[in-house]
Amino acid sequence: MEELVYQQLNEKVYQETMDNGLKVFLLSKPEMAKTFGIFTTNYGSIDQTFTPIGKNEKVTVPEGIAHFLEHKLFEKEDRDVFQDFTKLGASANAFTSFTKTAYLFSATSQIEKNVETLIDFVQNPYFSEESVEKEKGIIAQEIRMYDDQPDWRSFFGTIQSLYHNHPVKVDIAGTVDSIQKITKDDLYTCYETFYHPSNMVLFVAGNFEPEAMMKLIRENQAGKEFPEAPEINRSYPDEPTAVSKKENSIKMPVTTAKAMVGVKENVGELSGEELLRAELLSGMILDYYFSKSGKFYEELYKEDLIDDSFQFETELDRQFGFTIIGGDSRKPDEMAKRVKEMLHELKAESISEEDFTRMKRKKIGQFMRALNSLEFIANQFTHYHTLGVDLFDVLPVIESLSTKDADEYLQHWIKEEAISVFQVKPQAS
Known part of the structure; x- marks a missing residue:
């Protein structure tokens, strides 16, 4: 042992x-x-x-x-x-x-x-x-x-x-x-x-x-x-880098439409730690811009395009990866259009050292709080182990991230051909 x-x-x-x-x-x-x-x-x-x-x-x-x-x-x-x-x-x-x-x-x-x-x-x-x-x-x-x-x-x-x-x-x-x-x-x-x-x-x-x-x-x-x-x-079958459908929708008995913007991630060549760094950077950037205290969230909310259901998530694993952003909206077409515009704006954004330090501190705080949960430790340790990463090495990886890493990630992350919009629309009465 x-x-x-x-x-x-x-x-x-x-x-x-x-x-x-x-x-x-x-x-x-x-x-x-x-x-x-x-x-x-x-x-x-x-x-x-x-x-x-x-x-x-x-x-x-x-x-x-x-x-x-x-x-x-x-x-x-x-x-x-x-x-x-x-x-x-x-x-x-x-x-x-x-x-x-x-x-x-x-x-x-x-x-x-x-x-x-x-x-x-x-x-x-x-x-x-x-x-x-x-x-x-x-x-x-x-x-x-x-x-x-x-x-x-x-x-x-x-x-x-x-x-x-x-x-x-x-x-x-x-x-x-x-x-x-x-x-x-x-x-x-x-x-x-x-x-x-x-x-x-x-x-x-x-x-x-x-x-x-x-x-x-x-x-x-x-x-x-x-x-x-x-x-x-x-x-696994060959998978193009471009999305299958740029836009798609279904109708269901809902009162408010749902609009989701999906980003197809290219993880094919990423190793374990590279995958972890991409996951961390993606999560930190999305949180910085699209969480309730984020700049983009505030803009969308003021424009009456979103409500409290608005959320985002990223999943990167062996063979695939995706980011999904969205929620309920009374103006789903406009909301999806604005989110796509914001994603493209990220390439031109430059995160300051001060803001990135704040982002890292928040991520470290979230990680340390999560370690109080036995379920989190056991689940995540097992998950990362299959990817060749040790859960307890996540903290030093977060600490090692820099604004240069974030800028480089943003430059290759968002591509128009990798973005799709999906909507759940109310059925006609």
Whole structure:
């Protein structure tokens, strides 16, 4: 077991790679009442085309299968795993993103039993034809529910306008039609390929003794057999740098229109730390101009183009990246036009040293406050680890950023061919 010591943050993480390739990270916080554990596989909704373990030919599985698999792992032949956690006084959950699937729990007691339960249920799949068919109805209902939510439709509508071919444009849950094609064999194929311990990370943070916890995990893994670690061969379609649709819209039963401006990010050549620096700079710049205290936000608000729903977000990950800015507006065309103009203005803007120092201080403050959350640490540590970055190295990276970095980023960030506008319009009465 290796100790990773971060003097600046006064943190210590214990790490060990098990013989089967599973990477384990432990953050002991004796002062905390709660413990949080997350077991993550580097496999998400975009991983539709790959070479299955032990095979030579690529396959393309139905859209939404990673999310479907997440649901099915909780159901065993004789029980529902949620009940196991409830009996141990724990709260359990799971989520699927574009690039990851994670299983998690939080508890204040019986921590070792909860950790074992988490590991064991994820590493012991059970799928039957009958249960798979039953789940299709449940997930189809979930998909229809999201299809009725204007915010969700505007979010994915923007991504679909940005991307031509990349599977990031597909809803993480898939479609009602695509999930009907999922079979028990498909689930086992994906599980055996992507749920090998060597493609997974276990992070536990909270009130426990690290030596005893690592010993428990080590013995748990030693008692199981896994095939030799596969090299996972994933395949993604070629994606142009330009957006798929410059403008697109749908109609829904809303009283106020939604307008979203999407920026397609070119992340293809970025390494782990480069991706992190781009993510930090993008977030800092957007916050500086478009947060409620920002110059552009104030202009839009005074022009009566936005309301309190106005927001922005950036997601940069392996294979894709996007920024989405927008919200409700009584003048959606004008609002979108002004936001696009503002994005182009950024190239001509020069952030002063004083303002950039203020931006950095704000970012550092946000980061330090977030470190009070075990959930944030565990989730983000796992996320950054898959990108080749250490969460606790984020602080020195923020401190190293300069106005020159911001200016250079702004010059290549905004390109007209990478911008799209998506609207949710009220249905005609």
